[in-house]
Amino acid sequence: MNSIDLSFGNILLAKEMSSEPLELMLPPTDAISSVNFCPSSNNLLVTSWDKSVRCYDVNTNTIKWQYNHIVPVLDGCFPEKTKAFSSDIHGLIKYYDPVAGVERDLGSHEGGAKSIVYNTSTQQLFSGGWDSKLKVWDTRSKEPEISCSDLESKIFTIDCAVASHTLVIGTADKHVTIYDIRVMDTPVQKRESSIKYQTRCIRTYIDGKGYALASVEGRIAMEYFDTAPEVQAKKYAFKCHRATENNVETVYPVNSIAFNPVYGTFATGGCDGNVYFWDGQNRKKLYFLKHYPTSVSSMSFNSDGNILAVASSYTFEEGEKDHPPDQIYIHNINEIYLNRIATMTTKQVDVEINDNMDVDSQKSNKTTTTTTTTTKTTLDDDFVNNILLDDPLEGLENKKSNGNGVGSGGGGGDDDDDVLLQEIPVFLSQTLSNNLYLFQYPLRQPWRPYDMSKLEEFRIKPKQQKIEMDLSLDEDTFNPDSPLANNKFTLSSSTVLHRTNYCAGLMKYGELHLTPLQSVVQIRPQFDFYNQKAAEDKDKKKKDKDEEEEEQEQEKPAPVSFRKQNGRFNSNQPPNFIKMFEDNEQWIKVNYVHDKDEYNDSLFQTYQKLINTEKHDRIDFEMTEAEYFDMLCPKVSEEPGAKTNHLLDTVPLDTIHQMTWKDQIKNILINAQVVTFSKIVHLLRTKEYIEDYQIIEELENIAILIRGRWVVKSELVSKDGSIIAARDYLLLLFSKSEIVSRKELCDETNLTPEEARELFVKVSDINHKDRAWYLKKEPDEDFVSRYPLVVNKFERYFSDREQLIKKKVKDYKTPATKIVYPENYRAGKNAKEQLHYLLHNLFNKYGVCSMQLIKQHLVQELESKEANLLGNLNLDKELPTELSNIALVLHNSYVLKSSGDPNIDKYRNVVIDLFKNKLGLKKEEIQGAVKSVVGSEIPRNIFSVILSEFTTKGKNIYILKVAKK
Structure with missing residues (x-):
């Protein structure tokens, strides 16, 4: 990695993505109107004024299939491998199934259908036309047109933000209309464009919080949906796709915007034939991609964000004239080399730093003074053409144009910006999660480990997580004359109640694979032979004493006393029972593998299990990034009685830790609703030592044990009698079966499917394959094995109360009939x-x-x-x-x-x-x-x-x- 640390800012090296981008074979014979990748593959849908709709496989550079309209095609979209849509200049909307080869006319507009977009969450197609109508289509219906809304002007561009259920429409009257796709009756917002010239393209942010708007006057506006003043203060606009030559500035329309679905950065293409990459969040211009033979009419990223398709096609901004042939270029994003420069090379050149800041957030055209600083650096001549400055967007316009249409940059960079050096995919492997242990040797220095070559036997009790190792003693240190003579010593383990979750990591092929540890154990020397010797001596003395004494007194009846069983006896196991359980588990001998041992196939296969083979593109996490950060770094409350969150109805963990230990248990259960015993013990913060039986006693008052998990009682989380009865019935179902369907609960209660779902999500997770719910958290097998009496007690809990629970549900199950009035x-x-x-x-x-x-x-x-x-x-x-x-x-x-x-x-x-x-x-x-x-x-x-x-x-x-x- 080469870099230069210059006093005026940070310099980036940007090489074109590929010296020779792939040109698609057999491109359209007329202007290219749109290019769109299919999310599930690298198949590219291309629409053209030559009346064709083609699908290219960019991996093999071949046409997979094609269908035609009778007039020029204006737009297309390719949401699934079995669905392709297109719209033409007569307003016709076509649907095509590539797998079945079936073509179908959905309907039409009264004028050209300029823009279409498909929403995957609702499976609906939205189309906007020159007839000022917005139409919604459902391809699953025999009558696909669902609704039609009249807008005040021609529709030029539309896009949909799936993350926020938002539809954005740009019209000819320079207005932006915003709909909630779940309620299409009326728009939720209607605002005037922040750019005073005609809108050419709108694309929504990846996170769904706003949109980027491009105009015919070479400007981009970055907007937000939230109308709060503090959010609207973030919006801004900037100039782009301009060139100045001989003091004359030429402004080019921005035809296309494409957001990278992985990184959130975006590319813009204009009639100047240039493509630029931008970081909208940090307001920075990243790099210039390439100058194309003619205008850039459309662009699209594939779903992985590693391929960009660019349509170079004349858009007739200068009328009818001879122009280069239309072509589609495929760039591999992974070939970008974009690194900071840290060392100087051998040749000197001049680099101009333009400190001009020109932000359009106030739509101002004020004249600004430009200050230019020239700094001598040592770079190769060929290298200079690819240098771009890591500058804020507020000044990124082409003051001087070179042969490739690249400006000299502008604005000073920030030396303190963090540099993203590498992105590493992280995978979680569970294959060995029940078998990995971390050994700690608290009485041994790292530089003086135990000599494992003297290991005689290695044994383990998995359920109790106990480990013992027998090591032979050195002959030089062994004393056979000692009464405690022993030719070996034993190392034994004790389990650590660790506050942090540990895992083992394996870095391979640029991927980090993590496997959670089963336990952390501390290894110490065991001196049981001292206890055995002392016990033997004690027994011998007692026996000798008994033999010497003569029983002269008559036998007296042994006194009989009755002792009331206390709470500990009722809640915990008798000590002899626990001892019996511990003794019943047999030791398992295992082989110790020395780091110098020969690396055989068996070891390699075990080693391979640390690598996760089931890779998922998306993981449904239990909490958001903000919630996870708050959990890692909770805010310290000044008052013990901090206000709870009305939305989540939870108490912050730092507030819980200021309560008594009983209240801590109660609030932990109310917050999580389903918790394992080990997790409760882990979360407790107390000055005094609390026995397990005390915790179990408290849990029995406020929670129910179901399949190794503690579930908070319904009356602690709701005041509504019908909700309490329904939740109790849900817990009854989970006590009988591992999985429960929402239909089972709705059939026996008066809950709507949405209300039933609200109950399910608090105590269970869904299996999306069979649409069934299973209880949250893994069973606490350790607790179940240690306290079978408690388990048996709660198995009887539901059998004793089943009829009562069903009766309460039946009492509340009154038919909630909805009154419907005739429309006429x-x-x-x-x-x-x-x-x-x-x-x-x-x-x-x-x-x-x-x-x-x-x-x-x-x-x-x-x-x-x-x-x-x-x-x-x-x-x-x-x-x-x-x-x-x-x-x-x-x-x-x-x-x-x-x-x-x-x-x-x-x-x-x-x-x-x-x-x-x-x-x-x-x-x-x-x-x-x-x-x-x-x-x-x-x-x-x-x-x-x-x-x-x-x-x-x-x-x-x-x-x-x-x-x-």
Whole structure:
């Protein structure tokens, strides 16, 4: 690795990804409109104005399949290997199954369908057209068009953020419309573009928190969805794809943005034929890729982020003219050499450092003063053309253009930036996790280890994690005349209650493979022969004394005493039982492998087990990065009674450690809900020593032992009787079976699938293959083997209470029937019934209604040509009466008293009471109040239904809707 440490900043060496990028064979014969990789392979979908849709295998540089439109194709997407979509200039949307070879027309727009995108979570296709319509398609349905929304201008570009369920649309009127794909009725935001020129391309961030917007004026805007002021302060814009020659600046449109799915950096391609790479988070320009023969019309990364496809195709920005042939270039990202320079070479050249900072966050075109510093460095002449500065984006524009379209850079770097030297994949292997032990020798110095060549026998008791080693004594130190003469000594182990989880790591082929350790044991010399000698002497003295004494007194009856069994006897095992269990486990002799022994196939096979062979691209972790960091570095609370988190209903661990040991156990269980005995002991922090039997006594009061795990009792985590009964029934099911399905719980309770899921996720994990749930954590086999009486006691717990639990569930299982009203109010048999249906339909449509809105609709219906019975009513009298029956007044407007669904109403009533006092509420306030009143958290789907009914989303706040007039 070569590097130079210069006083003015950091210099990066950027070599083109490949000296000769791969050019695809048989490219389209007309302009290339889009390129898109399939996420599951390196197959590239290419659409073109030559009316074709082609799939290239970039690994073999061949065309796998092709289908055609009758007019030029504008866009395409390739979400799965069995699904390809395309749209053309007449607005037709086509679906193609490459495996079956089936082609199908989904529908069409009234104008050209400019942009399409597929959402994998909902399996829906979104299309935007020049007819100003946004359409949603479901290919699984016979009638694929689900919805159609009218926007105010032509749609030029759309993209979908799967992580945040957000759809972003850029239109010709320089507006950006944002939808929540789960509720497509109305947009959640509509904002004016932060760039004053026409939008060309929009692409969402990998984390789903915002989007990058490209314009025809050579600018990129980095935006965020969250409207909070502190988040909006992060947005910015910067200039790019420009060149200045002879004091004349040429501005080029930015046609394409492509985010790397692994690193989160992004590339931009423009009509200048250049591609640049950027780090948006740190506001830095990374490197210049390549100058292409003509405009860059489209780009796409593969799912691994190691291949970039670039379409070099004239976009007619200068009208009809001769231009280089259209081509698709494939770059291998792994071939980038991008390292900091630390040593100087032999030739001297000049490098200009441009300190100009020009950020467009305020959309300002102010004139700035440029200061140039020239520093002499020793670099090769050929090397200079590839130098780029590690500078912030606030100044990255091409002040001077060289032959390749590369500017001289700008802005000073930060010497203190951390350098990413290498990324190492980490894999977890469990093959030997039950067999690996870490040996510690606390009484032995590292430079004076035991001589293992004198090892006579090595034995182990796996269940008790006990280890013994017999080593022979040196002849020089052996004293055969000693009464305690022994020609060997024994090393024995004691288990360490370690506070940290250890693992063994193996670095191979650039990958780190970790295997958790079964235990950490400390090895010390054992002196049992001293105890044996002392016991023998004691027995001999006692025997001699008994023989000398004569029994002269008459035998007296032995006194009889009765001793009450204490709590320890009831909760723990009798000492003789434990001793019997320990003695019953036989020692297992094992072979010791010396580090100088011959390396045979058996050892190699064992060694190979440290390498994980089952590699998963994505792991569903139990906590987020922030939660994991908080667990590693908990914030120290100043007050013992720190406020709990209403969302997670958990108490911080540092707060728990300030409580009594009994309260610690209780709060640990409430936080985790499912914990093993060893984990509870591990998390306890006490000044005094607590016996196991004391901990077990406390656990029996607040938790239930199920299959080797302690599960907190239901009454400690909920106040809702129906939830308590349902949770008890769920625990009953887990006591009978390792896996439980959500259907089993829903069939016997009145819980909705979402409510049932809320119970499952607290105590169990899901197996995605068979969609069944299994109890969290691995069974504590050590506890089960040590305390069989406790295990037997809780096996009887459910058998004794099964009928009672089922009875409680049955008592609460009242049919939660939802009242459904006909969409056509004329279905009412009389005038009052028609009025009742009409009012309900109005509230279902608007959520919040004013008297003026209601009367307007009544007038429209009275004047309608379709017959109804409303004219038979005295509406001045009947309308207020009917409204008082079905609705209540909320800040001079009306909302329904009931949604018609009892499962929703118990949460909805709490939210309505909150809005009686305030017009706006934060999410935390709502969830905290519901938790306090109902005793359980509000399910996400019910929360969304209630809040969308009569609120609008503001900046981190839900505001009561203003009734339409």
